[in-house]
Amino acid sequence: MRRNTILTAIALLLLIGFLAFADNFFDLYLVRILNLCAIYAILGLSMNLINGFTGLFSLGHAGFMAVGAYVTALLTIPPDVKKQIFYMTPIMSPLDVMNLPFPLALLVGGLLTAFVAYLIGAPALKLKGDYLAIATLGFGEIIRVIFTNTQSITNGALGLKGIPNTTNLWWSFGTALFTLVVIASLIRSSYGRALMAIREDEVAAESMGIHLAKHKNLSFIIGAFFAGIGGGLLGNLLGTIDPKMFTFTLTFNILLIIVLGGMGSLSGSVISAFVVTIANEWLRFLDEQINLGFMVIQGKVGTRMVVFSVLLMVVVLFYRNGLMGNRELTWDQLCNSKIWRGLSARKRGTAIAEGGEK
Amino acid sequence: MTFDLFLQHLSNGISLGSLYALIAIGYTMVYGILRLINFAHGDIFMMATYFAFFGIVTFGIPWYITFPVILVLTALLGMTVEATAYRPLRDAPKISILISAIGASFLLENLAIVLFGGVPKPFPTPDVFTDVVKIGTVSIQKLTFYIPVVTVIFLIGLTYLINKTKVGMAMRAVSKDHETARVMGINVNQIISLTFGIGSTLAAVGGIMWGLKFPQISPLMGVIPGMKCFIAAVIGGIGNIKGAVIGGFILGVGEILLVAFLPDLTGYRDAFAFVLLILILLYKPTGIMGEQIAEKV
């Protein structure tokens, strides 16, 4: 127990040190990718809570993100900038003068998203399996359609520009860590066990006295809350948002993350968020141009998504459990792994190995 | 609104409804046999329109040869999707199959973007279809009449196939129970494959007529119609072919009339179907023609 606390503290210090270093010395492009990794980790964790742990196949994540992103952006864009970007139809009051500090705006964004999820969940969570999938997908689309048409609130198809770039490494990684801790704590509680019981067998869960609607809603709302916050962080990282950003493709990317990481594994989602986000950037050349040194092949737009679609199918068809299945990466596991044992035995004799067995 | 104008809207609604019906049948047949949404169905429909574009525009093959060939090609495409994305997961958890289906759908869409380009292309429209006839003061494209007629012809064919032939009997058997059907000597995989083939053929018929009616094609054109037609199938009662047709018409006519009577809501046109879906699932989850399926406890 003691050892794990120390290891966690060391890991945290290392992370802080790394972030401080990255914040000062990495170029903007790299910092942006790291920010995206952390944000996708938040999104993956929140979708895994709903889909992987509770077994609700929900495809509404992009919609939730849209709500969070728009609310956060509208609350943080300075009033004079708002006047400029709403040149087609003026922004409705009191939104025009409202302005909140970033963390508060983010929180309001998350809470409003949770409220939207509450409204959606009441009817939609009565549905099961693929009906739920199509209904949540539909809600995601409806939210997008509404945002395109409510000109005086969202600026319609023009989107929002000039969102302050308040998201930095501290915010994104801090929030990701917070999300991880909260969701992990929930999963390991009696409530988390109830959610997993629902995933395993609804009929049996209900006959054990678990109120299905209440617990499904709980999972859906908490998941949506974090999706909203993730959306808010994303909007204030990118600086511009518009309804077209929040299509099903975005949900697809998060789905890929949780399937690749393992439905039902939090550490899997985090690892996979980094893998997918970095791969997404790294594979960018496929859409632009491929330089082979002696010749340059013009890349084609869409190739990257072809790779990702194939990846998703390969994972589901051949490695159904993804990277982690429903296991978690823990200190005990790391310390007991062969690699670590080998290393520690060589470096510091048997001291650590004994400690690992405590 | 004048009566003439109303007639014009109604005829538009009926031809849109026919198209929805044709595509919805594909969803409902696959659902009936596998209890699964074929997420890629809308994209198969999209591919059919590209096949037509290449046949007529690129290779200059006359439409009356191109169109029948496309039906075969699209059927083959549907069967290929089934063999790669669905068949290996026959005994897997439902959630895996759904994810695989979503993967297949994205693959088709993005392959289309890579191979055909993301920019919309004009669909070739032979004059025979687009000529305008005037009835009194109402002018209507000939196509508007052809679409329901073609739809009805294919529906009659399909009904005959399902109810009067051995293959149709096998399909009905498989949709009731895979194991029992297998014991009776039916090659279940073959029947499922065939179901995908037939559904895709109808999607191709719908796709061709869609292209003629809205002559602009793009890689993502199948997404929204795909979702709407799935909804049409649910409204009618999923698994039920008559229901899919009824649902298709309700959705098509409803959508056109909604926009005609309430022009303010034009922007919300695509949301209409989803609102309808939620309502029907809440108040009559089995749809108009569906049967009650009680879960065995």
Next chain:
Amino acid sequence: MALLDMSQVTMRFGGLTAVKDLNLELNSGEIIGLIGPNGAGKTTVFNMITGVYKPTIGTIRFNGKEISGMRPDMITQQGIARTFQNIRLFKELTVLENVLIANHLNIASNFMEAILKLPRYRREEAAMREKSLKLLDRVGLLEHQNDKASSLPYGLQRRLEIARALATEPKLLLLDEPAAGMNPKEAADLTVFIKEIREEFDLTILLIEHHMDVVMTICDRLYVLVYGTMIASGEPAEIQSNQQVIEAYLGVDEDAENQ
């Protein structure tokens, strides 16, 4: 007053009448058998008592309180627990987790307290664990507490399902074919086990069973259901000699007699 009282209960699915005009009474402390050939509607009776189905006509009272129409989880709260014919454990979860989940219905802490691990939640969690471990020890599954439920051998899975039901602290326990698939020795052990838990947990038990040895040994009374209609009820000896039962039931399903 009867603990459970079903009066004039009918269940129809579309055109099919699964159970017709059923009257059934259970008194506290009894072990009652519900027998009948396959498809007689026995499991439907269980599903109506536990709220999976709402009876088309008729009322079900438990402890004098009307329960037909309540949600299944509310009925479990009232003190009715069940097992399933085709074992429905939470397969991917451990044996201990399976039992812990059955304790969740009594939790007083809300989810925020659970996430923040506030003192009240910690106390509740500790109490749940202690209770569950004690229960597992009682039913002889303690050594398997960290095994995946699906990895248990068949007989132990049945036992875990009963333990899980007991963890909800029921007054009435419904067992759906608890001896299915067991050999005579296992069935005999189960018979002893059921009698023991009735004493220890102060239970009333209603069980569906095809093993006639089990039924005749432990049941105080029997109800015989054929095609949804109750054709006889009474003590095991009476039922065994009831001509109507022999014709309608044993005559139809000879296997049951041989078992």
